Structure formats: C-alpha cells, structure tokens
Amino acid sequence: MTFPTPAPGRVPRARDSVEGLPGSRIREVANAALGRDDVLPFWFGESDEPTPAPVREAAAASLAAGETFYSHNLGLPALREAIAAYMAGLHPAVGAERIAVTSGGVNALMVAMQALVDPGDEVVAVVPLWPNLTAQAQILGARVRRFALRSDSDRPQDGWRLDLDGLLAAITPATRVLLLNAPNNPTGWTLDAQQQAALLAHCRATGTWIVADEVYERVYFGPGRAVGAPVAAPSFLDLGAPDDRLVVVHSFSKSFLMTGWRLGWMVLPPALVPAVGKLLEFNTSCAPVFVQRAGIAALGLGEALVAEVTGRLRLCRDTLLPLLAATPRVQVATPAGGMYAFFRVDGEADSLALAKRLVAEAGLGLAPGVAFGDEGEGWLRWCFASRDPARLEEGVRRLRAGLGL
Amino acid sequence: MTFPTPAPGRVPRARDSVEGLPGSRIREVANAALGRDDVLPFWFGESDEPTPAPVREAAAASLAAGETFYSHNLGLPALREAIAAYMAGLHPAVGAERIAVTSGGVNALMVAMQALVDPGDEVVAVVPLWPNLTAQAQILGARVRRFALRSDSDRPQDGWRLDLDGLLAAITPATRVLLLNAPNNPTGWTLDAQQQAALLAHCRATGTWIVADEVYERVYFGPGRAVGAPVAAPSFLDLGAPDDRLVVVHSFSKSFLMTGWRLGWMVLPPALVPAVGKLLEFNTSCAPVFVQRAGIAALGLGEALVAEVTGRLRLCRDTLLPLLAATPRVQVATPAGGMYAFFRVDGEADSLALAKRLVAEAGLGLAPGVAFGDEGEGWLRWCFASRDPARLEEGVRRLRAGLGL
Known part of the structure; x- marks a missing residue:
C-alpha cells in the first residue's frame, strides 16, 4: 500500500482544540522569575504553610x-x-x-x-x-x-x-x-x-x-x-x-x-x-x-484545624485589603470569600505586562487577571494565604515601589 | 420562563456513551467474594508484595x-x-x-x-x-x-x-x-x-x-x-x-x-x-x-530492584505455567512477557460464570477473559505476581478442585 507522504518537516501536534487552549498566564509570569530568589510570590493559590x-x-x-x-x-x-x-x-x-x-x-x-x-x-x-x-x-x-x-x-x-x-x-x-x-x-x-x-x-x-x-x-x-x-x-x-x-x-x-x-x-x-x-x-x-x-x-x-486555617486567612485578608485600598491608583473590593484580593490599577490595562513588570522591577509575584479570561483583563490577583501576615505588608511596599509611589 | 417539565421520576444519568461503558468484570468477580477471607486472589494486576x-x-x-x-x-x-x-x-x-x-x-x-x-x-x-x-x-x-x-x-x-x-x-x-x-x-x-x-x-x-x-x-x-x-x-x-x-x-x-x-x-x-x-x-x-x-x-x-522483581516474576511464571499445562482440560501458552497466565478450560465458554463459580466453590479468585473484550471470552487471566510461589501451587490445587479433577 502507498499513501501520500506527509509533508516533510511537519511537526507532530496535538489536536487543534488542545493546542488552542491557553497556557497558564500565571506560569508565564512565574517563569519570568526563574533563577531569582528575591521575588515574593503571591501568584499561586496556596499557602506557604506546610500540611500540619x-x-x-x-x-x-x-x-x-x-x-x-x-x-x-x-x-x-x-x-x-x-x-x-x-x-x-x-x-x-x-x-x-x-x-x-x-x-x-x-x-x-x-x-x-x-x-x-x-x-x-x-x-x-x-x-x-x-x-x-x-x-x-x-x-x-x-x-x-x-x-x-x-x-x-x-x-x-x-x-x-x-x-x-x-x-x-x-x-x-x-x-x-x-x-x-x-x-x-x-x-x-x-x-x-x-x-x-x-x-x-x-x-x-x-x-x-x-x-x-x-x-x-x-x-x-x-x-x-x-x-x-x-x-x-x-x-x-x-x-x-x-x-x-x-x-x-x-x-x-x-x-x-x-x-x-x-x-x-x-x-x-x-x-x-x-x-x-x-x-x-x-x-x-x-x-x-x-x-x-x-x-x-x-x-x-476537624474544626480545630479548619478554624485555625480560616482564622489565619481572615487575618491575612484584614491585613492586606486595607493596605491595598489605601494605595493610590489601586481599586479593590474586600472579598466575601476565597483567599484572593482581585484589584485594578488606574492606567494599567495590560495585566500580563503589569505582572511581569512587577516581577522584574519590584520583586513582587502576582497573577494577571487575564489568566482568568478576557473578563479579568486589567485586574491582578493576589493570593493572601500566608503563614506570616508581615509578608503581605512587604508585598504592598513592593507594589508601591513598582508603581512608582 | 416556562419549559417542559422533565418526566417525573426521571433519574439523572451520565451521558449515554459513559453509561454504556462496561463496568469492570474483574470487580464483579471480586465483589462476589466480599466478606469472605478464604479466597486466594489472583484477579488484579499487582503483586502481594509491598513497595521496598x-x-x-x-x-x-x-x-x-x-x-x-x-x-x-x-x-x-x-x-x-x-x-x-x-x-x-x-x-x-x-x-x-x-x-x-x-x-x-x-x-x-x-x-x-x-x-x-x-x-x-x-x-x-x-x-x-x-x-x-x-x-x-x-x-x-x-x-x-x-x-x-x-x-x-x-x-x-x-x-x-x-x-x-x-x-x-x-x-x-x-x-x-x-x-x-x-x-x-x-x-x-x-x-x-x-x-x-x-x-x-x-x-x-x-x-x-x-x-x-x-x-x-x-x-x-x-x-x-x-x-x-x-x-x-x-x-x-x-x-x-x-x-x-x-x-x-x-x-x-x-x-x-x-x-x-x-x-x-x-x-x-x-x-x-x-x-x-x-x-x-x-x-x-x-x-x-x-x-x-x-x-x-x-x-x-535501579537494576538491583528490577532484577529482583523480575527474577521473582520469572520464578512465579515457571512455577505456575507447568502446573497449569499439566492440568487436564486446561489449555495454556507460556507467556513471553507480562505477569499473567491466560488460559482456557475445555467445555467452559462463559468466563464470567466460571470465574464466579471458582470463587464460590473453590475459593480461587481469577479474572474472566471477557473483561478484556469479547475476544477474551472463554479464557481466564491469572496474575502470577506473588511474594511466595507456594501461593500459586495452592491456587492450582483449588483450580483442580473447582473443576472436579
């Protein structure tokens, strides 16, 4: 049997619907920090605390x-x-x-x-x-x-x-x-x-x-x-x-x-x-x-563990959100649930570019809103799950520096 | 808005293509042994030896x-x-x-x-x-x-x-x-x-x-x-x-x-x-x-572990296969690879029924060939991965008893 020879140099690909799925824009930002140990990361949705x-x-x-x-x-x-x-x-x-x-x-x-x-x-x-x-x-x-x-x-x-x-x-x-x-x-x-x-x-x-x-x-x-x-x-x-x-x-x-x-x-x-x-x-x-x-x-x-974890998360939220809300150019709502602050910065429409800039210039790792669909473009996500809320205060200092404030 | 009311009593179902997937016939046999601790199981594809x-x-x-x-x-x-x-x-x-x-x-x-x-x-x-x-x-x-x-x-x-x-x-x-x-x-x-x-x-x-x-x-x-x-x-x-x-x-x-x-x-x-x-x-x-x-x-x-595991499997194969081949009514080929004996019993066309009968009457747990498609109907699969090859000898005794030999 003979079949038409596949075009030379044709690279094997996954099906189009899979190739077309967006890669993680969060990892794209994190990758921009590879090899640096001076970045404070808040991009992924996890605490920095190990399992009990x-x-x-x-x-x-x-x-x-x-x-x-x-x-x-x-x-x-x-x-x-x-x-x-x-x-x-x-x-x-x-x-x-x-x-x-x-x-x-x-x-x-x-x-x-x-x-x-x-x-x-x-x-x-x-x-x-x-x-x-x-x-x-x-x-x-x-x-x-x-x-x-x-x-x-x-x-x-x-x-x-x-x-x-x-x-x-x-x-x-x-x-x-x-x-x-x-x-x-x-x-x-x-x-x-x-x-x-x-x-x-x-x-x-x-x-x-x-x-x-x-x-x-x-x-x-x-x-x-x-x-x-x-x-x-x-x-x-x-x-x-x-x-x-x-x-x-x-x-x-x-x-x-x-x-x-x-x-x-x-x-x-x-x-x-x-x-x-x-x-x-x-x-x-x-x-x-x-x-x-x-x-x-x-x-x-049981509830002892959950209460400790969620109590810590509430403290983190109540540490980060007022600081963010008091930051010029930042617009943010206090979330009723979850472990993220989702906020906008006046004059910054491109969330991926802003997130990469904050890594490069301020050592601050955030997730770009566009990672969550076009509806999130212009926003940034900050995971506030932290063992030590002082990490969040340092993060806000870096944000202010990164925004030239 | 109003929509036609779904038929009363209609039970929620997965999509037809998933509902139509065959359930495991191996588990069906294993379930027939639930609550019994006198069954010698060779139905699943794993050794009885824990990880080193x-x-x-x-x-x-x-x-x-x-x-x-x-x-x-x-x-x-x-x-x-x-x-x-x-x-x-x-x-x-x-x-x-x-x-x-x-x-x-x-x-x-x-x-x-x-x-x-x-x-x-x-x-x-x-x-x-x-x-x-x-x-x-x-x-x-x-x-x-x-x-x-x-x-x-x-x-x-x-x-x-x-x-x-x-x-x-x-x-x-x-x-x-x-x-x-x-x-x-x-x-x-x-x-x-x-x-x-x-x-x-x-x-x-x-x-x-x-x-x-x-x-x-x-x-x-x-x-x-x-x-x-x-x-x-x-x-x-x-x-x-x-x-x-x-x-x-x-x-x-x-x-x-x-x-x-x-x-x-x-x-x-x-x-x-x-x-x-x-x-x-x-x-x-x-x-x-x-x-x-x-x-x-x-x-x-490395090779020390693999050689030990595969050496044991070879010993298991060389223990089980001659015993099976010498069993009247049994037809079996010695496998060149894998950890299974796949065999037929003269006069037994229904592998699921035979496997269930062997559990019930002989305390022997095997996988029915039909679990692997209609092409396997009439056959039985025996996983010979065992810490102790004597387990296999006892299994063959039970097979003989189950077949009335």
Missing part, C-alpha cells in the same frame, strides 16, 4: 505499614464515611455512598465533565473563573458560553455582582451544564442562598446539571450562620435533593493546607455514582491509600 | 521535610532526569525534556488520548486488551476499531499471534491512533522488533499516532538482548525518531512494586510536550512531590 504534622505523620504511618496497593475506585470506605460526617456538620446529611474520593479537586471536576458532557453540548460558565474549569469542558468538545460577573467600572470597590436574571435567561433546555465556582477564584464573589435557590429551580426546569466548585466553602467571611455553627459559605447542598442534577466538588487543598497531596471529593446523585466509579478507574484508578489516610487524619483534626 | 522500604522511606522523609506544595505539571526536574537516565540504560537516549511524569500509567494514557483524539476520530486497538485503553478513547468520542490477536483454537498452547499484514491493512490515513499494549495484558503476547519496524514505517506513511503502553517492558522472558544488557522487551523507542508520532507510556507500578502510588510517565515528541503539560494541569495538576521523591528512590535502587 499529624496529617503528614498519618501518611508516613500508612507507608510504614505497607499500604502501597491499589484501592477502591471511589475511595476507602473509612474516608468516605469521614467526609460524609464532616459534610453533615455543615449541611443536611449526605450518605457516604454519594461521596467519591478523587485525586484533587481538579480531577473531580474533570471526571464530572467526562460524566456529563458530550461533544457539542452547551456549557454555561460564570466568569471570570479559574481557567481549568472551562478548559476541561473544551477538552470534552463542549461549546462554552461565558456569562460575565459585573464590576461597576466607576466603583470597582463595590465588588463583583451576578446579574441573576441574565444568567437565568442564558440557561435553557439546550444547556447541559452550568459551571459555578463560588466563593469564586479569582474575584471573591459568592452566591447567596436566594440566588442558589433560583438557579436550582431554574435548572430543574431546564434539565441542566449544576457543577458547583465549592472548594472555598470554608474560606468565607460573609454573613454568619447560626451562632456557634461552623463557618461555611452558602452551598447548593443546603438546598438540593439527592436526585437533583447537582455535582458539588470539594478539595482538601485549601482549608486543610494540603495542596500538594492531590486529594478531593465530590458529592453525587446516587444514580451517578456507578458511572463516576468507572471514570475514576479510567483516569487515575484511585487515590493512594496513604494519601487517603492523611485525609482521614485531617478530618480527625 | 527504602522507597517508602524516601516518601516519608519528603513528608517530614514539609514537601506538601504544588509542583511542576510535567514533574520534578530531578525525577524527569532520573527517568531519562533509566531509559537511556535500555534504549537510545531520550532527553529529560521529552519525559512527562503522570499520576500512574492509566493517567498517562488518558492524557495521551485527550491530546490526540477528536470526537469521531478512528482509533485502532489490538485486542484482547486491558479495557481502560479502549474506554478512554470512547470517553473522548472516538470510534474504536478492534483488531484481534489470533489463537489457534486447535492449539491454544501455541499462544496469541498478530496477523501483521491484516493490521497494516486496517491502519489507513483515516486512523488517528494505533493503540498497542505489548507485552500484553492479558495474553502475554509481545511484539518483536521487526513487527514494530513495519508498524512504525506504515504509521509514518498514514500519519497515524502510535500510543504504546509498554508498562510490562521489564517483565519479559523472550529472546535476550546483548549479553549483560538489562532485560527489556522490544520497544518502539529502539526505533523511533524524536519527531515520530509516538507516545510511549510507562509506570512505576509493575517493575518497582508501586501499584498504589499512582506514578507513571510518558515519552513524548518534543512538540507535544507543551500540550501535555497543559492537559496535566487540567487533569490532576501534578503528582505529589513526596510520591515523586519515592520514584527517584526507586530508580536509585
């Missing part, structure tokens, strides 16, 4: 005991039970049989997309948004429609708002999935319970799945719940029924200081669990047992 | 040092260098810049599919085959064409053979990906260098990608290489050029006794590396640093 020792020790004990074999696709029963008990302290109880353990929150979101999205399906995403979520939908061949949060250009200090009626009008029976991340990375915007109720009712009518990335649930500074109740942002789990088309995604990364462990979970309708179990087999097969043991230990530390 | 202590200790040391943060999408530079050096001991040198570290071999294969396969693309898979590979292609919306290895029904003891001319004819310019797993799970079939050369030349002409799952490369009992050279099955890496459309997938699971760690890698054309880096970000972001440190330690043990 008892959690690390639980993994080491599991390793010492030889727990190095394959495990259940959906996670160790003991971890699923512990997660269910933890969730029951925050929301109406969800049985362990509805919990799937994943290799990180991002893995949970990818598996959810694989479960739900056929090529050509319509996915509506509320943006600006952590770029992985929309990229996953594109990898599955979805048509992504972006629905933008609004920031009043005259009063950005008022923060980002959802045009609820506009979003409801954008979701039709042709919409397979609504993608939401609230508390939101990068803006700090959160959904309130009334908005969630309206969205849930509407999506019940249209048959649309809600994929809710609620990984910042515990990093919430908004109106409180009942006195003495653990702090948590409003959640679709407070409203949903088991058979709703609702997937809620969680992670150990943020509130348990476990970013590098790659451990997360999702809460599923019972009927979706078998399909997700299969997909987990085809993606990573399982999370390592010793990592899952660490998750059990983290949940065992 | 120095490897576990390397992970524990990394945890103690607080290495609990996000890492590079493509893997730690030190691990990529160590893998490149390891591969250079087996094949023509491959630079570390062509290595991507993944969360297990299965994760590498899923990411490769995401990089290469558009909805509707044709994927040709040589079968019987580990079912995850074809499932991944289906999740991406590919049309999977199965090309069956042949076993002479009169002489199954001669093993499985590839009709090379038939496979070449099946691969046309319309074929986006050729999926191969050799040494093969479940049959033990291996490719020889001449077949690889013919396939590579043909796929260069058709513009077809070869995705080669070579995770059993070191578990090879076939004709040797140069005297004193480390044992390895023939590999596409012995033949390929950097710009070939070739992705070779590897894992720490089998030859380093690290199944539960979820650590693997792939060797890529340089031009594909950026796209794969993005996809890793969107799938699991990175492998945990402490897991990667364990990988570095495993490679540091």
Whole structure:
C-alpha cells in the first residue's frame, strides 16, 4: 500500500482544540522569575504553610505499614464515611455512598465533565473563573458560553455582582451544564442562598446539571450562620435533593493546607455514582491509600484545624485589603470569600505586562487577571494565604515601589 | 420562563456513551467474594508484595521535610532526569525534556488520548486488551476499531499471534491512533522488533499516532538482548525518531512494586510536550512531590530492584505455567512477557460464570477473559505476581478442585 507522504518537516501536534487552549498566564509570569530568589510570590493559590504534622505523620504511618496497593475506585470506605460526617456538620446529611474520593479537586471536576458532557453540548460558565474549569469542558468538545460577573467600572470597590436574571435567561433546555465556582477564584464573589435557590429551580426546569466548585466553602467571611455553627459559605447542598442534577466538588487543598497531596471529593446523585466509579478507574484508578489516610487524619483534626486555617486567612485578608485600598491608583473590593484580593490599577490595562513588570522591577509575584479570561483583563490577583501576615505588608511596599509611589 | 417539565421520576444519568461503558468484570468477580477471607486472589494486576522500604522511606522523609506544595505539571526536574537516565540504560537516549511524569500509567494514557483524539476520530486497538485503553478513547468520542490477536483454537498452547499484514491493512490515513499494549495484558503476547519496524514505517506513511503502553517492558522472558544488557522487551523507542508520532507510556507500578502510588510517565515528541503539560494541569495538576521523591528512590535502587522483581516474576511464571499445562482440560501458552497466565478450560465458554463459580466453590479468585473484550471470552487471566510461589501451587490445587479433577 502507498499513501501520500506527509509533508516533510511537519511537526507532530496535538489536536487543534488542545493546542488552542491557553497556557497558564500565571506560569508565564512565574517563569519570568526563574533563577531569582528575591521575588515574593503571591501568584499561586496556596499557602506557604506546610500540611500540619499529624496529617503528614498519618501518611508516613500508612507507608510504614505497607499500604502501597491499589484501592477502591471511589475511595476507602473509612474516608468516605469521614467526609460524609464532616459534610453533615455543615449541611443536611449526605450518605457516604454519594461521596467519591478523587485525586484533587481538579480531577473531580474533570471526571464530572467526562460524566456529563458530550461533544457539542452547551456549557454555561460564570466568569471570570479559574481557567481549568472551562478548559476541561473544551477538552470534552463542549461549546462554552461565558456569562460575565459585573464590576461597576466607576466603583470597582463595590465588588463583583451576578446579574441573576441574565444568567437565568442564558440557561435553557439546550444547556447541559452550568459551571459555578463560588466563593469564586479569582474575584471573591459568592452566591447567596436566594440566588442558589433560583438557579436550582431554574435548572430543574431546564434539565441542566449544576457543577458547583465549592472548594472555598470554608474560606468565607460573609454573613454568619447560626451562632456557634461552623463557618461555611452558602452551598447548593443546603438546598438540593439527592436526585437533583447537582455535582458539588470539594478539595482538601485549601482549608486543610494540603495542596500538594492531590486529594478531593465530590458529592453525587446516587444514580451517578456507578458511572463516576468507572471514570475514576479510567483516569487515575484511585487515590493512594496513604494519601487517603492523611485525609482521614485531617478530618480527625476537624474544626480545630479548619478554624485555625480560616482564622489565619481572615487575618491575612484584614491585613492586606486595607493596605491595598489605601494605595493610590489601586481599586479593590474586600472579598466575601476565597483567599484572593482581585484589584485594578488606574492606567494599567495590560495585566500580563503589569505582572511581569512587577516581577522584574519590584520583586513582587502576582497573577494577571487575564489568566482568568478576557473578563479579568486589567485586574491582578493576589493570593493572601500566608503563614506570616508581615509578608503581605512587604508585598504592598513592593507594589508601591513598582508603581512608582 | 416556562419549559417542559422533565418526566417525573426521571433519574439523572451520565451521558449515554459513559453509561454504556462496561463496568469492570474483574470487580464483579471480586465483589462476589466480599466478606469472605478464604479466597486466594489472583484477579488484579499487582503483586502481594509491598513497595521496598527504602522507597517508602524516601516518601516519608519528603513528608517530614514539609514537601506538601504544588509542583511542576510535567514533574520534578530531578525525577524527569532520573527517568531519562533509566531509559537511556535500555534504549537510545531520550532527553529529560521529552519525559512527562503522570499520576500512574492509566493517567498517562488518558492524557495521551485527550491530546490526540477528536470526537469521531478512528482509533485502532489490538485486542484482547486491558479495557481502560479502549474506554478512554470512547470517553473522548472516538470510534474504536478492534483488531484481534489470533489463537489457534486447535492449539491454544501455541499462544496469541498478530496477523501483521491484516493490521497494516486496517491502519489507513483515516486512523488517528494505533493503540498497542505489548507485552500484553492479558495474553502475554509481545511484539518483536521487526513487527514494530513495519508498524512504525506504515504509521509514518498514514500519519497515524502510535500510543504504546509498554508498562510490562521489564517483565519479559523472550529472546535476550546483548549479553549483560538489562532485560527489556522490544520497544518502539529502539526505533523511533524524536519527531515520530509516538507516545510511549510507562509506570512505576509493575517493575518497582508501586501499584498504589499512582506514578507513571510518558515519552513524548518534543512538540507535544507543551500540550501535555497543559492537559496535566487540567487533569490532576501534578503528582505529589513526596510520591515523586519515592520514584527517584526507586530508580536509585535501579537494576538491583528490577532484577529482583523480575527474577521473582520469572520464578512465579515457571512455577505456575507447568502446573497449569499439566492440568487436564486446561489449555495454556507460556507467556513471553507480562505477569499473567491466560488460559482456557475445555467445555467452559462463559468466563464470567466460571470465574464466579471458582470463587464460590473453590475459593480461587481469577479474572474472566471477557473483561478484556469479547475476544477474551472463554479464557481466564491469572496474575502470577506473588511474594511466595507456594501461593500459586495452592491456587492450582483449588483450580483442580473447582473443576472436579
């Protein structure tokens, strides 16, 4: 057999839809700092604090005991039970049989997309948004429609708002999935319970799945719940029924200081669990047992650990935000949730150029808003998760120097 | 707005293409043994031996040092260098810049599919085959064409053979990906260098990608290489050029006794590396640093560890196969690679029923051949990776009892 010879010098490429996915603009800024040890980094979404020792020790004990074999696709029963008990302290109880353990929150979101999205399906995403979520939908061949949060250009200090009626009008029976991340990375915007109720009712009518990335649930500074109740942002789990088309995604990364462990979970309708179990087999097969043991230990530390982490994050927020707000040319709203300050600088329209300039000239590492979509252009994201809030004060000094103030 | 109300009682479902993926028939057999501790299991593809202590200790040391943060999408530079050096001991040198570290071999294969396969693309898979590979292609919306290895029904003891001319004819310019797993799970079939050369030349002409799952490369009992050279099955890496459309997938699971760690890698054309880096970000972001440190330690043990593992596997093979071959009604070929005996029992056409009966009546846990596609129906797979070969002898006693011999 003979076939036409491929053009000489033709370089092998991934498929166009993957080649066309934007690379991380955050890494592009971080790469500009390679080889320098004098840059203060606030670009990635993680604390500079290692995982608490008892959690690390639980993994080491599991390793010492030889727990190095394959495990259940959906996670160790003991971890699923512990997660269910933890969730029951925050929301109406969800049985362990509805919990799937994943290799990180991002893995949970990818598996959810694989479960739900056929090529050509319509996915509506509320943006600006952590770029992985929309990229996953594109990898599955979805048509992504972006629905933008609004920031009043005259009063950005008022923060980002959802045009609820506009979003409801954008979701039709042709919409397979609504993608939401609230508390939101990068803006700090959160959904309130009334908005969630309206969205849930509407999506019940249209048959649309809600994929809710609620990984910042515990990093919430908004109106409180009942006195003495653990702090948590409003959640679709407070409203949903088991058979709703609702997937809620969680992670150990943020509130348990476990970013590098790659451990997360999702809460599923019972009927979706078998399909997700299969997909987990085809993606990573399982999370390592010793990592899952660490998750059990983290949940065992419970509210003491979460309260310490979120208390620190509140202190960080309350250190950084007034300093930013008092900086000339800077416009910023105090976020109600999440661990980011999202701000604008008067006269700076190109966030990537500004972020690179701040690295080069001021030794300050921030994420450019355009990393979260065109809707974030002109903004910068500052992750304020820090062991030592004085790091944030030094960062603001560098920002002022970088802006020539 | 009003929309037609979804039919009452309609249960939320995954998309049809995912609901339609077969669940694991191996787990179906294993589930039949739940609650019993008297079953001798040989159904899963892993040894009963834990990871060597120095490897576990390397992970524990990394945890103690607080290495609990996000890492590079493509893997730690030190691990990529160590893998490149390891591969250079087996094949023509491959630079570390062509290595991507993944969360297990299965994760590498899923990411490769995401990089290469558009909805509707044709994927040709040589079968019987580990079912995850074809499932991944289906999740991406590919049309999977199965090309069956042949076993002479009169002489199954001669093993499985590839009709090379038939496979070449099946691969046309319309074929986006050729999926191969050799040494093969479940049959033990291996490719020889001449077949690889013919396939590579043909796929260069058709513009077809070869995705080669070579995770059993070191578990090879076939004709040797140069005297004193480390044992390895023939590999596409012995033949390929950097710009070939070739992705070779590897894992720490089998030859380093690290199944539960979820650590693997792939060797890529340089031009594909950026796209794969993005996809890793969107799938699991990175492998945990402490897991990667364990990988570095495993490679540091080097040929001593691999020789011990593969020597044990050879002993296991040479224990089990003669016993199976001497068992009345059993027809089996001695595998040239991999860690499985794949055999038929005269008069037993339904492998799932037979496997369940052997669990129930003989306390013997085997994998049904139909788990690997219809082409495996009528066969059983026995994983012979065992710390103690006497376990295999006891298994054969149970098989004989189960068959009423």
